[in-house]
Amino acid sequence: MNIADVKDLMAQFDASSLREFSFKTPEGELSFSKNEQAAEPSAPVQVPAISAVAQAPVSETIPVNISEEVSNDTSAIEGEEVVSPLVGVAYLAPSPDKPAFVSVGDAVKKGQTLLIIEAMKVMNEVPAPHDGIVTEILVDNEEIVEFGQGLVRIK
Structure with a gap:
């Protein structure tokens, strides 16, 4: 080849x-x-160094004071974030004409379905990791979600 x-x-x-x-x-x-984890090669591979990256100009940074924003947002965040186990499309209800699996303020039991993620035409249920109250739903219906992205917050 x-x-x-x-x-x-x-x-x-x-x-x-x-x-x-x-x-x-x-x-x-x-x-x-294209996966994030790098596989270790079976034999050493030599890759030529690219010096153009080192010579690229560094842009000037502008300091921003975000302490006020952070302090305001942390008071609203309560509970443990349930993250997406895979990449796919999030569905908050079993079908368009059915009610949502959970809403903000609902009490959930461990193992209860919070939402469904469709990946490769397979519907994958995302269960509650523990008993609690849903404090926030972080995604919209039919939103594309990434691996590790927050979906729901439970306290």
């Missing part, structure tokens, strides 16, 4: 929605991943 083929595969992978891709030939193996 020549470098042009590898570059073509990289461009196609980058433009696709795939998260991982592996390709084996008698000449060797290629693996691409």
